[in-house]
Amino acid sequence: MGEDGCKEKAPKDMKIIYVLIGVSAGFVCLLLGIILLYWDLKRRSQNKMKQKFFLQNGGHMLQEKLTTREASPDMVTICSSSVLEKATNSFHNNMIIGRGGFGTVYKGVLADARIVAIKRSIRMDPTQIEQFINEVVVLSQINHRNVVRLLGCSLETDVPLLVYEFINNGTLSSHLHNEAKAHALDWSTRLRIAAETAGVLSYLHSSASTPIIHRDVKPDNILLDHRLTVKVSDFGASKLVPIDLAQITTVVLGTLGYLDPEYMLTNQLTEKSDVYSFGVVLLELVTGRKALSFNRPIEENSLSNYFLYVLKEDLLVKIIDEKIVGLENMEQIYAICELAKECLNVKGEDRPSMKEVAMELEGLILRKKHSWATNVGDEEEMKSLIPNDHDGTSGVGYDSIGMDHIVLPIDGGR
Known part of the structure; x- marks a missing residue:
């Protein structure tokens, strides 16, 4: 009897084990199903959110403008937001390399070890969207060795x-005022920096596929690399100018101290507005x-x-930086001071063009390099060293070719 009892219990125990295994397997399958469903819903939600941000950040508008202008795809690579988050350690404060009125700039290290600068807007409103799109479109038109290169953009976050x-050596401003x-x-070095910057602006005005007015020329927007070579940056305020237009009516945008007074009074933006700003940089x-400094008298x-005053009073030596003073x-x-004076004429029509300014600066550098020509009085040979255009003005050979702004709404601007 005892043996038969043991034989009867064994099948019952196995049935229980099979049931438990079946229940466990079902539970695991159910759990996996829930997890997969969760991740699928999360992925859909993230994609939906990314699409929302893409539209919110003007993605379609950007695509249309780039298509219309036939921009190079290499200049406008769309980057994944997750890649940029990883590159900046989730936009950690330790990665910040600059701040401005419109955003924060982070240093980022990509998976391939490339170091990049990532500009992230502080906030996003219609004006900001327009400036973001504008900067991408403008930079897609530029190919110049002295302009900072746009490597890509991301539209998948709350701000683009x-x-x-x-560029690892900071701004011209950080060097001049340190x-x-x-x-x-x-x-x-200063003369070369002036010539390189003028060369960029001359290219933007005269040689770009569509003329471009930078509209915020200042030392904060002139970056320097390890060799102190110029890289002009921040094209958020720039304007693409149709070739058949000499001026554009627009709200006044720029930085106090560098703003063209004629532009401020009339809302008429022209290439000569950049010339005035460059005169201040000189x-x-x-x-x-x-x-501009309120710490001075x-x-x-x-x-x-103040410069125009001391120039008139023949006191120019009073304000020249003692670090560069020398008989030679x-x-x-x-x-250069005389050139700056011409750039600062109140009337834009009385200012030289950026092309003329660039040629003058290149001429000064050439005359210094080949001073032997002037020493022997061979003026004709000296002139042959400075290239000239067919229209009688000198020409300069080029390659193919920070952020505190103030917006001054003026009645009539649009």
Whole structure:
């Protein structure tokens, strides 16, 4: 009897085990199904959110403009937001390399070890969207060795992101207005920086497929690499100008201290507005002073106004940066001051073009390199060193070719 009892219990125990295994397997399958469903819903939600942000950030508008202008796809690569988050350690504060009125710039390290600069807007409104799209469209038209390269953009987050090549030596402003760094900017370096910047602006105005007005020329937007080579940046305020238009009516946008007074009064933006701003940059290179400072006496607050005063009173030596003063430099320094004076004419029509400014600066550099020509009095040979256009003006050979703004709404602007 005892043996038969044991034999009867064994099948019952196996049945229980099979049931438990079946229930466990069913539970595991159910759990896996729930997890897969969750991840699928999450993926759909994320894709839906990315699509929402894409539309919110003007993605379709950007695509249309790029298609219309036949921009190079290499200039407007669409980057994944997750890649950029990883590159910046989720946009950690330790990765911040710059801040401005419109956004924060982060240093990022991509998976292939490339170092990039990622510009992230602080907030996003219709004006910001327009400037973001504008910067992408403008930079897609530019191919110049002295312009910072746009590597890509991302539209998948609450605010759009722009990815640039990383320029490791800061802005011209950070060098000019730092006592230690300013000593490294000797006169030859400053003159070359002026010439390279002028070359970029001349290209934008005269040689780009569609003429471009930068509209915010200042040392904060002139980056320097490890060789102190110029990389002009921040094209968010720039304007593409139809070839058949000489001027554009628009709201005043730029930075106080560099703004063209004629543009401020009339809302008429022209290429000569950049010329005025560049004239102020020339003054900063010569004087080492900021364009606008309320830490100076009232009459010296505006560098451009004070410069015109000391020039009239023949007191120019009073404001020249002592770090560049030297007998061998003074002739060129005075020539630059005279050029700055021309750029700062109140009437835009009285200012030289950026092409003429660039040629003048290149001419100064050539005359310095080939001073033997002037020493022997061979003026004709000297002139042959400076290229000329068929229209009688000099020409310069080019390659194919930060962020505190103020917007001043003026009645009539649109």
